[in-house]
Amino acid sequence: MCWHLGAGPRGLYPAPMHLFSDNATPVCPNVMAAIAAADQADHGYDGDAWSARLDGAFSDLFGTPVRALWVTTGTAANSIALACLCPPYGGIFCHEESHIVVDECGAPGFYTHGATLMALPGEGAKLSPATLVERSKAIRPDVHQVPARAISITQATEYGLVYTPDEVAAIGRVARDRGLGLHMDGARFANAVASLDCHPGDVTWRAGVDILTFGCVKNGGMAGEALLFFGPQADARAAEAARWRKRGGHLLSKGRYLAAQILAMLEDDLWLNNARAANAAATALAQAVPTRLLHPVQANELFIRLSASEAASLRAQGFDFYDWGEGAARLVTNWAQDAASVRPLAEALKALP
Amino acid sequence: MCWHLGAGPRGLYPAPMHLFSDNATPVCPNVMAAIAAADQADHGYDGDAWSARLDGAFSDLFGTPVRALWVTTGTAANSIALACLCPPYGGIFCHEESHIVVDECGAPGFYTHGATLMALPGEGAKLSPATLVERSKAIRPDVHQVPARAISITQATEYGLVYTPDEVAAIGRVARDRGLGLHMDGARFANAVASLDCHPGDVTWRAGVDILTFGCVKNGGMAGEALLFFGPQADARAAEAARWRKRGGHLLSKGRYLAAQILAMLEDDLWLNNARAANAAATALAQAVPTRLLHPVQANELFIRLSASEAASLRAQGFDFYDWGEGAARLVTNWAQDAASVRPLAEALKALP
Amino acid sequence: MCWHLGAGPRGLYPAPMHLFSDNATPVCPNVMAAIAAADQADHGYDGDAWSARLDGAFSDLFGTPVRALWVTTGTAANSIALACLCPPYGGIFCHEESHIVVDECGAPGFYTHGATLMALPGEGAKLSPATLVERSKAIRPDVHQVPARAISITQATEYGLVYTPDEVAAIGRVARDRGLGLHMDGARFANAVASLDCHPGDVTWRAGVDILTFGCVKNGGMAGEALLFFGPQADARAAEAARWRKRGGHLLSKGRYLAAQILAMLEDDLWLNNARAANAAATALAQAVPTRLLHPVQANELFIRLSASEAASLRAQGFDFYDWGEGAARLVTNWAQDAASVRPLAEALKALP
Amino acid sequence: MCWHLGAGPRGLYPAPMHLFSDNATPVCPNVMAAIAAADQADHGYDGDAWSARLDGAFSDLFGTPVRALWVTTGTAANSIALACLCPPYGGIFCHEESHIVVDECGAPGFYTHGATLMALPGEGAKLSPATLVERSKAIRPDVHQVPARAISITQATEYGLVYTPDEVAAIGRVARDRGLGLHMDGARFANAVASLDCHPGDVTWRAGVDILTFGCVKNGGMAGEALLFFGPQADARAAEAARWRKRGGHLLSKGRYLAAQILAMLEDDLWLNNARAANAAATALAQAVPTRLLHPVQANELFIRLSASEAASLRAQGFDFYDWGEGAARLVTNWAQDAASVRPLAEALKALP
Structure with missing residues (x-):
């Protein structure tokens, strides 16, 4: 809290x-410079040259095909990700002190049209596979109870802890075994990867993460986070997310200024x-x-x-x-x-x- | 559970x-007889003679002006009540084992457009004023956190316990002091009142309850619960609820058969x-x-x-x-x-x- | 209107x-008799013997595997059907004088979470394939415009006209060619089939209808319409619809009384x-x-x-x-x-x- | 279109x-300079010094107390405005070629939770009082039909036409007489005022406008429009809008960069x-x-x-x-x-x- x-x-x-x-x-000065460099006429929304480079830049970084959308805020990115993974009548396992539970004024409920955040305890705001399995088993498979459909974890957590690749993979297995989507709120993803000194793929797609909120603003950006989609459903989910981005009012008409910031973040590490x-x-x-x-x-x-x-x-x-x-x-x-x-x-x- | x-x-x-x-x-045979007696031509929806008698019948029973709407199910009644008390960005204090939390597949989230059920512990599925106050104080008064706007209690509770008039009144004071609406899920309201041997007003409007789901089906009805509105906002809330009833698809075209059942319940106690x-x-x-x-x-x-x-x-x-x-x-x-x-x-x- | x-x-x-x-x-007396015959103890919700017979009864009637759910009202049935066919950001082609447009207080918007009713003109409240194709072509395939995802037609229409099997099939082809779901509001389906003197399958699944609201209440029932799912997606959509039925508060705890009415309707034609x-x-x-x-x-x-x-x-x-x-x-x-x-x-x- | x-x-x-x-x-260079000047540490969200100046700056400009919120995009601003004026079961009169109808992928339906856009014809994308009155009279005052609750007009319109102060005032009177809120989509409000050479208050609060989307991005901004609230309900509506802004994911954590752009727009005309x-x-x-x-x-x-x-x-x-x-x-x-x-x-x- x-x-x-x-x-x-x-x-x-x-x-x-x-x-x-x-x-x-x-x-960050590099980001400010990138904004200035993007200050040219170009097509509106995400039809510009900068936005067109996002997929490639993140695919290179993660070493796998990635679909990438810029989104204005982390709250919007998280909510849109969850709307891609969970129907209105479904539930999302998450930590009881996670940002989506305590600091987004119910934004996930707004974008998912009323999905339930199933808040769980865990030391240092980390979820454990055992807790997920136990809570999962307590849900009756009938229409009266909200079925779990997704898991959301935060990397680094709200208490500054980091999930190791093995820890994420263990949660990824719970997700896969139970047919749940796996979202990672990476508002401080860079801090986590820097701390782990691992490949960014090791704590994401290789460990079963479907959608990542790749944070930039806390790390030196002005506005704009990247929403990244991995795996075989990436295209379909990104197409869905593009609808939510527009419908949520997040498709900025001068999107190139967001895209340029994000690209600058990736340049020269x-x-x-x-x-x-x-x-x-x-x-x-x-x-x-x-x-x-x-x-x-x-x-x-x-x-x-x-x-x-x-x-x-x-x-x-x-x-x-x-x-x-x-x-x-x-x-x-x-x-x-x-x-x-x-x-x-x-x-x-x-x-x- | x-x-x-x-x-x-x-x-x-x-x-x-x-x-x-x-x-x-x-x-119950008396209810079945009432259905048969209502088997006449009349105006559709709630334009019939039976529906017109509900307000009066419940006002007599409760000893105060009551606005009454028939609703098909308890889940619908509860959800519509909560939608009248809580905005989409608000929260509803309730017991973690209450029906609205564990047995309605998120219906309150549907009707409120994503309001948050703030589940609280309590012996025997009862909420205590102390727990309500404590949880209430932990919410920051900023736009990042979901503000509490309502309390929902169940009478009798999911474990068959009963709130006394004093206990309801104590919760009613918490609600009043903090500007929260108070809803009572009375799926087994009759069992509670019979147990307490009190006037039905003593555990409702006199104790601060704004909206009551007055259950009939578990008590011998076929379909149809009554949604009762007390107090100065009763008219406005009932008008709002009538919209939700229609919009939720609950305005039965032959509503007289529901109204007749409910009226039968009130006859001769x-x-x-x-x-x-x-x-x-x-x-x-x-x-x-x-x-x-x-x-x-x-x-x-x-x-x-x-x-x-x-x-x-x-x-x-x-x-x-x-x-x-x-x-x-x-x-x-x-x-x-x-x-x-x-x-x-x-x-x-x-x-x- | x-x-x-x-x-x-x-x-x-x-x-x-x-x-x-x-x-x-x-x-209708036969329906009232069926209600009386169902007045026994049985499992709640749709776990009873009557509800279990619906799939079979409608499969027999339509000559194809059918998944059937009882729903309280036509408004609920229509809305749930549309929620199964159209995402929140999608649109539904329908007649500008159809019941879903003018007489349901926005219920389809409620159940679909804001999908757009794309109201079209047409003589006698009938939609024509040409109008559907023309309107369809006017939608830009970008994220700024609402994409059409479904068509809803009424049989018989609000002006008492009937679509012939060929007319439905022509609309069915538009739906299939453009990837749209096809819903039929059959509040007066019986009157249409009686008028056409055709097999009920001829104006439904054989003509491309995915979901049918099979009306009973206007035709002698008390409460309860059947929501019928045809074709390869029937199971998946019925499972989804069962969630909406519960979440919308329509899963009556004594569902056997609805199921019995519907079964009575099918008996002896x-x-x-x-x-x-x-x-x-x-x-x-x-x-x-x-x-x-x-x-x-x-x-x-x-x-x-x-x-x-x-x-x-x-x-x-x-x-x-x-x-x-x-x-x-x-x-x-x-x-x-x-x-x-x-x-x-x-x-x-x-x-x- | x-x-x-x-x-x-x-x-x-x-x-x-x-x-x-x-x-x-x-x-625009002045805006870019304002962004650079705001590149300082300050409190997050809208707790910064720039955001704090918005109310005053707009109150001065309009000659009346104004509550002003920055919002990321025009689509978000329009949708949030409409959510403040219209309940989910209500309707909003607007032009059939307005941006909210054809270019926002249903965003108003998302933020209002399914309110109905009641699209009307009109030369040059302008609404006339006569059309509004006529359509208004055709709505039955029962729960079956969606009641109108707001009007949204665009200044300048999608065809580059401008409403004169008298024309806005005539629509304002329709709104007032029928209890409807009045929203103005001012994506090109500056172009309209420049064209009319009038005081900005003449086509807004003096003419009955309750909420104005004050566009900046098309007029030289990078991101950020102002949502302006006039009249006695301004405070309550702005508080509601602040919730929607957060819940929609539009409360940027570095909001000062938006506020600075908007303030720059107002400086020296x-x-x-x-x-x-x-x-x-x-x-x-x-x-x-x-x-x-x-x-x-x-x-x-x-x-x-x-x-x-x-x-x-x-x-x-x-x-x-x-x-x-x-x-x-x-x-x-x-x-x-x-x-x-x-x-x-x-x-x-x-x-x-």
Whole structure:
């Protein structure tokens, strides 16, 4: 449960160093340059030259044929993905603290026309195959109960944990065995892959993922995530998704500016390099406070024990972040930081009594 | 969680004495007579003489102005009620084992256009004011989170427990204080009122209930429940509900046959007498197996510890019912039974080793 | 456009002879007897013995494997059928005066989650293949425009006209060539088949119809229409429809009373005999006023020129019906009438100056 | 009906001078500069400093309190506006050739959960009060028919015509008298106001408009239209719209880049100056071919008679545009053009034999 609005003392903003969210960061210069380069006349919607390159660029990156659509936001991408996998009377297994459950104001219910989010527990916002199987077995195969039709997992999770390739594959097998579609919310997919140092295919299509929300905005983009479709149903689902994108009002008439941002992310591994920088910053902070960590730090988020007076002390020194309930705080590092740049905060954390 | 289909061994049906569900029972003779009496030409839909009498009949019964609509099923009645109380982006507090959560294939999500059922725990499928308040406070007042807009409680609950007037009133205060609508699923409302021996108003409008699903089918009807609207918004909500009834395909063209059934239920306290008979049967059975009870028996449902071999023994003697997971069984008594008629089963239960 | 509510002077009701609607008629005695015969304990929902016989009974009648579901109303049956044939972003070709367009308060939009009714003109509320092809060609094959996915025709039409087997087959070919599903609203299917004196398969599955709403209520039933699925996708669509039936709140817990009515309709050709009686009554009336007819009389509806004073004169003689705009009237005959029984009205019509 | 995709021969793109659509134009430099200036850290979603200024900026511009929300696209803005004005079972009067009817793949049906677009005819894609009243009167006030709840008009229309303040006010009176909400699709609102040379309030809130889609993208923006709410219900509707914006996936996490674009549009009358340039270009072209015009040219669109060979001749000279059915073409001028810059095309048009 993310207290991202209104929970922390704001004061003068921007703080000298803020760790509210990777959303609050400016746009990465390479992305801004790509936007400027795309500032030409071209056909509207996704009929432009940039949009036409997305399939190829992602197919190259993932080492398999991929169908790629730009979508304005992660919420829209997630919801459209789920609408492609689950009928209105179906259910979607997901974590009870996932973004689709707690932070999208029911958008998945809107796009799926009322499908049920079947919220499950799990340490660190991770789903386990055992939990999925157990819950699945409890559903009667009659018309009175909502049948499960999809699974949605988040990579990295809302608590900054990462599913290994084996872990995703184990969930992929549950999905395959039970005829469920598998969606991955990759708002911080880059951070996860950078952390795992694996091929992006290893935690997606090779592990049974059908649709991936490939996040860009938190990683240095302005607007625009990529919705990626893998496997034999990719074409049919992408065609369906293109309808939802239009019908949801997400088919921007000047789509080339979104496509250009996404392509820029893929060029020269910008997506990974940005994520590595953010991860390195988080690791540096984690090393400063090993005993305060509420979760292992595997990507770019830290959840730490922090009393109200400690939080106040840090804020007095110019560091800002969100409180996380009582006695805890969430710190999110971003692409514009690295281990060196967060050293002052690391020192301040160490210096806490 | 009701294993009402396929869970128990069926064998020859009907069994000499079945306690599967009050749904499986025939229609009460008075209701059948009312249907025959309504078999005349009249205006279609709800333009007939019987439908016109519903408001008055229920206003008399409840001692307050009531707007009443017949609806085909309890699922439709519940869903339409919730659609009147909650916008698509809102949430409805309800018990995690309530019928609307586990047995309606997402119908509330259909009629509300994707509102969220916020499932809460509670002993015996009852909601407590404390749980409601606590969950309510955990929702951030921003657009990212689904705001609660309604509460739905079941009277009697799925485990056959009954909310007292004070208990309903306490929930009614939570609803009023937080601006939430209050719906009562009264599929077994008659059994609850018969059990409480109170005025029907005491557990509804006087306690803050806005909309009541007044069940008839389990209590001897053929088809047709009444959807009742109380309070200053009754007219507006009933007008809205009439739209949903039509749009959902529930405005039967020969509605008089539904209205006649419901009116018959109210005549000479048939609804209460039928419920008293069913309750008495349940009480008689409960007294036979006081140490086996998983829940107090307050209406017409028993949940008892029962091993597989014990269940088999009872079935061999001609008594049938549903298993309730492993080592337990659910027995539902109905309007056509009473303490005397279930004596053979009571004896058989007592005789179990 | 049917002015079925509030348009005509009501006076004392029922009139000595009313022709408001076949909905206003009582239930046919055979159907009432079938309801009484079904008044036994049995499993709930559609787990009973009567419901189990529907597939077989309709397969026999149509001479092909049929999947059959009982549904409460024609509006629900039509809407569920369309939801099985058309995605939310698709369109359904239909007549601009069809029941689904003008008399269901948007129910098809509700069940399909917002599909578009593409209303087309056509004499006597009939669609022509040429109109369908022309409109179809005007749709751009891009994501900006709603793609047609289904056709819905009414048999007999809202003006009492009947599609011949050849006419249905011609529409069926348009559907097949363009990948559209074909639904037939058969609220008065019996009247059409009785009029055509053909095999029911000739105007349905042999002519390309995928789903038929087989009407019973206007033809002597109390509640309950049959939704029939033909062809290779019948099983998949029926399974989908069963979800919508439940989710829409139409899975009555005592479904046996609906199934029994429908089965009674099929026994000894009751459906055809009832329809023949109604048709004969309409024909007799039509023969009395050949020069007043606004449409040919092919089933059980007459639309006639009738001045306000003429209407008043007939009403004064005890005949009632709905006005149809200014200077016209609609007369609907029903199963309880025949040529002989409407003779007084025929005489009165002839006697008009 | 706009053949905006695939209808014209493409060849090398961009053509030396294209008039496909104002969507195909690059972003106006002032807007690009505003995006760069907003490239700072700030709170996410609409919690930033730019978003906070929208209400004030639009209130100043319109001379009345305005609630303003940025929305990603015109389709989303229109749909959200309609969802604020019309319930799912309601209807929206609109022109049969309006963008919401023919070019949004049913998005209004998606956001309104199935409301009916009641498409009406009208010269030049304009609605007349008489047509609205007449169609309104034909709706029976019963639950069987969809009740009208809103009117949507387009300013300038899809054929480049403009409603005068009096014309809007006349429609506003129809809306008020019948309790209908009034929405204006202002994708080209700037072109209309520039053409009328009136105060923007004269064709909106003073004339009865409740919600305005204030277009920016066609007028030089990159992404982002403003949704404006007027009148006593502005606050409540804006709060509702904020829910739909989030739930539809349109609450961009870096919303400041949208807000900054919109604010830039308002600065120093950029919106009007851009529109005046586009209008001047259209007027210059219209003066070159007065006898070919299919509609009066009042904003920035021309619809002209043009044979296939004439079209080919123009394209051979480097001018490109969309065909408009057979024998006609649509030319759309944009903010980056003016009377001088389109002179070569004007000459070429005049020189056609």
